[in-house]
Amino acid sequence: MNEVAQAYGARAAEYVELLGSVDAMHPSDRELIGTWGDQLVGAAIDAGCGPGHWTDFLARRGVDIRGIDLTPAFVEHARRRYPELRFATGSVDALDASDASLGGVLAWYSLIHHAPDAIGSALDEIARVLRPGGLLLIGFFVGPAVEPFEHAVTTAYRWPVADLSERLRASGFEIVESHTRTGIGYRPHGAIVARR
Helix, strand or coil: CHHHHHHHHHCHHHHHHHHCCHHHCCHHHHHHHHHHHHCCCCCEEEECCCCCHHHHHHHHCCCCEEEEECCHHHHHHHHHHCCCCEEEECECCECCCCCCCEEEEEEECCCCCCCCCCHHHHHHHHHHHEEEEEEEEEEEEECCCCEEECCCCCCEEEECHHHHHHHHHHCCCEEEEEEEEEECCEEEEEEEEEEC
């Protein structure tokens, strides 16, 4: 995932400008992520936190959360903008957390660059750190088939909800709910809440 970190690093300022605010996000996403956060019991990680806006959003709702991201420029920005919160450079593939120690993991568009043959290891790692009953929330690009496409930063993958749900079950998750959204001006969106 070194290539992904470098690709985002090269466009970090542009990304922060366009997408670095919760206010720029769809109202349905704010509602879903907020409701998910309200259900958490225990600490959480925002895995692939980018500029830190969702970490801050959840912390303001009382979630004990820290953010990690592959891209040092995002981590530096998040630390400057939200100095009261904890951010570190890190990967969803190797989370800095003990087994069964977390109540939640947010993976909001942070698994989109994982190829189909690699996403299982990331889901297994998330399953490792979640306590029984812990909740995962994934945001992703939804599509009719598992397929790569040219994302603005680097190659990403679309997933049908059923296929990604099956991968989650294989890693020991129970699907709680799923959502999809389509509309003019953006790519079709999917979200899945899963329980360990």
